[in-house]
Amino acid sequence: MPVRAWLSDDAVNADIKRAFASEAAAKFFDVDEIGALLDAFLGVKPRVSHPIWFPRHQALLWRHVWTIYIFIRWYELFFGA
Numbered sequence: 631m632p633v634r635a636w637l638s639d640d641a642v643n644a645d646i647k648r649a650f651a652s653e654a655a656a657k658f659f660d661v662d663e664i665g666a667l668l669d670a671f672l673g674v675k676p677r678v679s680h681p682i683w684f685p686r687h688q689a690l691l692w693r694h695v696w697t698i699y700i701f702i703r704w705y706e707l708f709f710g711a
Contacts, residue, residue, distance in 0.1 A: 634692040637671065637699075646695065649702040658705075664698055671695050 636642050649655060650664045669675075671691040 633696055637692050637695055643672070646699050649699055649706070652702065652706070654702050654705045654709075655698075658701070659698065667691065667698070668695055 637646065646668060647665075650659075650668055651661055655661050655664060671694075
């Protein structure tokens with residue numbers, strides 16, 4: 631499945647950004663950290679130095695973004711947050 635390509639699409643990105651800043655995300659994650667993770671995946675350099683920014687990790691960032699996004703969407707769908 632072309633998940634990495636889907637995550638790079640602007641329409642999908644809009645919902646990922648919304649989900650990463652949602653109440654559901656805040657219950658389980660540090661929203662600043664997952665926002666920095668998404669920025670690093672999209673190639674936006676974070677404002678502060680961050681370990682996920684290293685280029686050797688960039689090829690794997692989509693997996694983290696996808697996993698967190700799917701968890702948040704699952705929680706929103708089944709628990710209505």
